[in-house]
Amino acid sequence: xxxxxxxxxxxxxxxxxxxxxxxxxxxxxxxxxxxxxxxxxxxxxxxxxxxxxxxxxxxxxxxxxxxxxxxxxxxxxxxxxxxxxxxxxxxxxxxxxxxxxxxxxxxxxxxxxxxxxxxxxxxxxxxxxxxxxxxxxxxxxxxxxxxxxxxxxxxxxxxxxxxxxxxxxxxxxxxxxxxxxxxxxxxxxxxxxxxxxxxxx
Numbered sequence: 434x435x436x437x438x439x440x441x442x443x444x445x446x447x448x449x450x451x452x453x454x455x456x457x458x459x460x461x462x463x464x465x466x467x468x469x470x471x472x473x474x475x476x477x478x479x480x481x482x483x484x485x486x487x488x489x490x491x492x493x494x495x496x497x498x499x500x501x502x503x504x505x506x507x508x509x510x511x512x513x514x515x516x517x518x519x520x521x522x523x524x525x526x527x528x529x530x531x532x533x534x535x536x537x538x539x540x541x542x543x544x545x546x547x548x549x550x551x552x553x554x555x556x557x558x559x560x561x562x563x564x565x566x567x568x569x570x571x572x573x574x575x576x577x578x579x580x581x582x583x584x585x586x587x588x589x590x591x592x593x594x595x596x597x598x599x600x601x602x603x604x605x606x607x608x609x610x611x612x613x614x615x616x617x618x619x620x621x622x623x624x625x626x627x628x629x630x631x632x633x634x
Contacts, residue, residue: 439481440480441514443482445517446478447480447489447496448521450473451525452521457472463494463497466486467486496522500518503519505585505587
């Protein structure tokens with residue numbers, strides 16, 4: 434049976450830590466997970482379990498996706514915990530002009546600071562190849578990276594899947610090329626061996 438790792442209190446602690454990190458360090462927690470984890474340690478922020486960097490990053494990513502989807506669908510946050518999560522999330526991620534609602538109308542949209550590109554689980558940026566292509570048009574890398582942070586979560590997921598498929602295709606091409614090179618090398622070696630045998634006769 435699935436057991437929830439992050440408690441409600443843990444979620445609030447994490448979001449509050451993210452807000453403080455953003456305000457004090459002027460850095461995005463999701464793009465600086467190691468520094469953010471050290472920041473939490475120095476602030477004596479403790480969760481109900483020993484969270485590693487991967488768990489912290491994945492939790493932040495999931496909470497952002499949940500909040501963003503809630504904004505897009507106009508979700509009403511009814512539970513006190515969900516209302517608190519929504520209010521802190523607004524500070525971190527705004528709402529691109531849209532806002533989900535709480536019963537009392539709380540939770541105004543804060544200015545949304547551009548987020549760094551979403552990261553693949555294997556560590557590759559979803560935008561690397563596209564940025565290299567777009568940079569040839571004269572756009573600066575910084576502009577492109579900020580722009581990636583403005584893409585909606587659903588579009589990001591679609592991009593990630595397309596990049597995954599492309600990388601699989603590239604791997605297949607590399608594999609086919611290696612097999613072809615090996616086959617060609619074998620034919621060449623066979624040719625030399627035949628020539629060597631003829632010379633010895």
